[in-house]
Amino acid sequence: MHRKLNMGMIGGGRDSFIGSVHRMAAALDGHCNLACGVFSATPERSRAEGAALHLPPERVYVTFEEMIRAENQLPPGERMDFVSIVVPNHLHFNIARLALETGFAVVCDKPMTYSLEEAHQLEAIVAKTGLLFALTHNYTGYPLVKEARDMVRSGKLGAIRKLVVEYPQGNLATRLESTGNKRAAWRTDPKRSGAANCMADIGTHAENLAEYVTGLKITELCADLTSFVEGRLLDDDGSVLLRLEKGARGILHASKISAGEDNGLRIRVYGEKAGLEWEQQQPNILMYKGMSRPTEIHRAGTGYVSDLARFNARLPAGHPEGFIEAFANIYRNFILSLQARLEGQDPEPEHTDFPTVRDGVRGMAFIATVVESSQSDRKWTKMKEY
């Protein structure tokens, strides 16, 4: 029987939506304890956060360097087993590097780094250290996204022709970054967010979903990014024509100025034989669209879904699973893999189904490519990483 693992966190104080998501996702399945963390650069605040999270004071730190060093000196089983990085983009790389080079496995928020260059370096470090690295592209954690991937893989759609992936949001339809909203402030700040805002934050989710479901890589693209809100330095909307491997074509659009939309990630894939459709806001339904026959509503938690989808659902059909459960699938699979590694075993293949540093490099390449394309007069720009 594997032991319960210890998780350390960098970032993610209580006023951080995504910090609490990471903690809930890690806690859900009972395989992991929050053991230590740095929750703020202000010592008092970090300590207060740690106390609220029931951490002993000696395991609450103020800098990531301090935490990584101190934890490394604790005995195995007591020290943290992996670290979750939940800070703005520009800080990911240094933390991840130090953690990996000190010997800690890493869970990192997306987009992976500040730049494509950092992403390539990080990939090399992961390769060199041989440690586990998970990237929280959480939307591919949904059971029915896995079912969609399985449908494509097993040939139920035939050769893929067309892909439509979209991610409309309306939360930056006004100049939220000028109202004291921290998250909006750093996401729209080129020094902290990197080359893009909308395309980095949610465009990469769409890209990751598209490549995960179809199994096809984007080869070239044509992007039109816009910054609609006055004074905003980075994109808040973008539309992209895609060309993918094996002659497939597609469209990707993401927006933070689509007034009235919440979190409308949606994918449609059409092959020679059938199509499929999935939408994040109704995640327990997957539409399978055959030709000359009724469209089928495939539901999560049923007996007829694939092993992959079944392994990533916790409840029978009709009992909605949501965002946290999908996020928790990344943590669970990562932890199950890490438990095996820590005991010198190979992870089960189904446990290795979580986004890795490779997905992170693809995402950063996507960002770099759409930004270059958007500034170019040429129609097609090759994906910078392929």
Next chain:
Amino acid sequence: MHRKLNMGMIGGGRDSFIGSVHRMAAALDGHCNLACGVFSATPERSRAEGAALHLPPERVYVTFEEMIRAENQLPPGERMDFVSIVVPNHLHFNIARLALETGFAVVCDKPMTYSLEEAHQLEAIVAKTGLLFALTHNYTGYPLVKEARDMVRSGKLGAIRKLVVEYPQGNLATRLESTGNKRAAWRTDPKRSGAANCMADIGTHAENLAEYVTGLKITELCADLTSFVEGRLLDDDGSVLLRLEKGARGILHASKISAGEDNGLRIRVYGEKAGLEWEQQQPNILMYKGMSRPTEIHRAGTGYVSDLARFNARLPAGHPEGFIEAFANIYRNFILSLQARLEGQDPEPEHTDFPTVRDGVRGMAFIATVVESSQSDRKWTKMKEY
């Protein structure tokens, strides 16, 4: 009280889906009788069709020239008052020209002509003759499309930023044109369909809907058209980045290879203050998406819709109106305008709300532009008519 008008038809025999739609749409409101027609180039077939439609044999013709000439010699009130053209694209122009030059008002199926050049000529003929000309871009006939237009016009969305219009179909996912299907055969034949298939047949519906709802014209675009089915000479799928007047941007995609889709025309418009969404397959609902407030489901036939929407609905809310009723709105508005004209009056403004030769020119310009753009390495191609 206006008299019931007489309608003549060119094309649209019983095996033509769209021919019977024209007849049902024209008959629905009781303001018009089918009076004469040419239903086939084969005399016996034309006669048999006419008889099945309860027409007297002397009013069933074999060529459009014969019909226009013969009808023109009948006394007013007995002769046809207008002619509906329901034949493949390459035949529209000559028929419409002769009808107009002989003095008959015209209802014409879309796309309007074979080429942009013909469209410009036809526009000039309409202008010269001063006769009424309606183009059956039927989707803008739906009451809630008119409501959407009214919402934009009256400022409920604020300045428009983003447009997403799509029209997925799956009916040409296989090589239907090789199976004896007449409609598929001419639509995929460059000699009869013109420069495009998918973009001409349904892409123009999307373009017309977008410009009608937003009141903004497309100024330049970037298109990627594809022919997925082997051996097909014209496009069966296309994705287009749009730039519109006043800085608005958009995406238009249309497809005939989206396996499992029926007729999924859908539009979403986002302004500075709110968004809207309408889908043809659920036409009696219009979503109004405000910021920081509940999304509203506006329903056709209610007391709270605009005068424009109310005038184009026949039933109270909860009594679904569909494709034929929307189509019939074009006929009804055209006929009400024509009745006024025939009696020397100006039509009521609300009766003039139907697509005209101007919409037809826009559509043909759209086709010509997307085809050119798709073959170009330049990112942006200006709309050829603006």
Next chain:
Amino acid sequence: MHRKLNMGMIGGGRDSFIGSVHRMAAALDGHCNLACGVFSATPERSRAEGAALHLPPERVYVTFEEMIRAENQLPPGERMDFVSIVVPNHLHFNIARLALETGFAVVCDKPMTYSLEEAHQLEAIVAKTGLLFALTHNYTGYPLVKEARDMVRSGKLGAIRKLVVEYPQGNLATRLESTGNKRAAWRTDPKRSGAANCMADIGTHAENLAEYVTGLKITELCADLTSFVEGRLLDDDGSVLLRLEKGARGILHASKISAGEDNGLRIRVYGEKAGLEWEQQQPNILMYKGMSRPTEIHRAGTGYVSDLARFNARLPAGHPEGFIEAFANIYRNFILSLQARLEGQDPEPEHTDFPTVRDGVRGMAFIATVVESSQSDRKWTKMKEY
């Protein structure tokens, strides 16, 4: 080739929603002309209505007796071939009787009569005269209601166990009858509506739909009718437990005080093998719910529906048909049957698929039974007609 038939109307002036529905439904398929009518008991109003409907003055009458007598003296082919009765309930019987006894086929609005006694008498008259009689229970005219019936009949659900049929509306949530609304006034008036309001107007639609789809008759029921709005003399809401033939059980509820609802007729049927669901406000979709397999969305106008559903659809899938088209199916089938009769032939079986005097008797028995049950302390009351 059959000739176009002549239709006469009693009632249904332009301010009557249902009158114009009858005319549009009759006109849609081009097999019938409006030939004469009585549109008001006030001579000037009747004439004005007739003129607006393009009728010659000599074919516009002031009383139904006058119309039936006068039309009967016109030669066949010129005189009306059938009469449509579109007046309040208490007037149906006398008009229908005179029309039938004079030799005219009848289309009659529902509920069929003022009382169950009249219904039995009318059934006897129809039997004696041998003439065609159609009742406009229009909701069973939808193609997918016919598909639902076919699914049950062909055993796709197995033996039927459970039925849930509901019809929520909100239009009488306030005292509309006191505001000058004519339709609300007679529907809530026991002298004109009969023993019930909600149960008569829409409860019978639910009952008709339930028996049509399942092929099972209600045998006994337990009703709780309420009049929520102060001062209202008849029911505006009712809930009914049902027992049907072959051990099936069910629930029927109908309401006119369900604030915010438009016209929510919906049916769900569950058998030993599968279930189905259909909703009037989204009529082009029928859900087929198998066990341990994906739910299927069956769409109207597809190639895979039954012959019965196909015969009653006019458009391919994705082109919404609505209320008028379903209503028109009753008219079309009735007219096709009548054309055959007039030419001494037997109608095609598929043309006889419209509600008849039998359905009318069932509806009146349902009204009488729910009213009696609601006043009783006994749990179960047998259907008065079985």
Next chain:
Amino acid sequence: MHRKLNMGMIGGGRDSFIGSVHRMAAALDGHCNLACGVFSATPERSRAEGAALHLPPERVYVTFEEMIRAENQLPPGERMDFVSIVVPNHLHFNIARLALETGFAVVCDKPMTYSLEEAHQLEAIVAKTGLLFALTHNYTGYPLVKEARDMVRSGKLGAIRKLVVEYPQGNLATRLESTGNKRAAWRTDPKRSGAANCMADIGTHAENLAEYVTGLKITELCADLTSFVEGRLLDDDGSVLLRLEKGARGILHASKISAGEDNGLRIRVYGEKAGLEWEQQQPNILMYKGMSRPTEIHRAGTGYVSDLARFNARLPAGHPEGFIEAFANIYRNFILSLQARLEGQDPEPEHTDFPTVRDGVRGMAFIATVVESSQSDRKWTKMKEY
């Protein structure tokens, strides 16, 4: 800062769906550790389960008496703080009684007891001990169910007239209890389930939801329970007419033989001014149906919902929360209340929003009343507890 509490479990081994739900719900917010448990009556199995759950062997027990006694001897802070009871109905009472009388707060699965008599006794014990008791009627834990309750309370619907609550499932459409399925076996066994199956398991959820949302108690009812599957001793379907306080009326139906349905709990409430609708399978949407105005889609996690709904949501709009999160709201609120109690404080009012022994008594009274009514010839049976 409160300390993390210790949870003990009776029942809920890994093959128990609901056992793992309890654990995930308790773990989600990080305020509670699983500290001990009895997972099986077989010692080896209980131990194996405990080990898989990372429990030390000395905290894994074989009988509930042993656990309660042993834990009571551990020092506060180390011993369990409350016990969760996740076993078949007939075992609830004895366990809950011993736990309470020993001084432990209790979380108990529903229905609360085997009989109404036990329920009344348990209520007396809770009152006498003054300890906290939570019943896991989890569906009222959803944020938008709380929003619905708030809408009614704050008068947005006006006086309530009509209620429709339904809970269709299809999982017992076949004789699942004969196939080795443990859960189906005890639920359909009168010795373990009590007087009802369907009405006890899911009918009480519908009843609890109805009373929670409307704030009205059921006063009398008329039930028709059926056992459709041959050989089954308890009901597998039931339909109930309801009369509630203040003249409201309603319908409740629940079914386990509705083939093809998963878990379709749905409630509609209609008042004098507006209606509302919520469905468990799409739990992040609440429809507010005003009269003569657009229907509004209220979404969880938005800024415009009530404080009550906001307090019970963890994520911003568009990030679906599901079954586990709703379940976790009961645990979180119970734990927050218990932490306060353990420190001698009064719980915050919003923390006391979880179902209690009172809800349990209502549920058991509902079961007893529907069973009696179903066997009676009288129409109305008074709720046995009112």
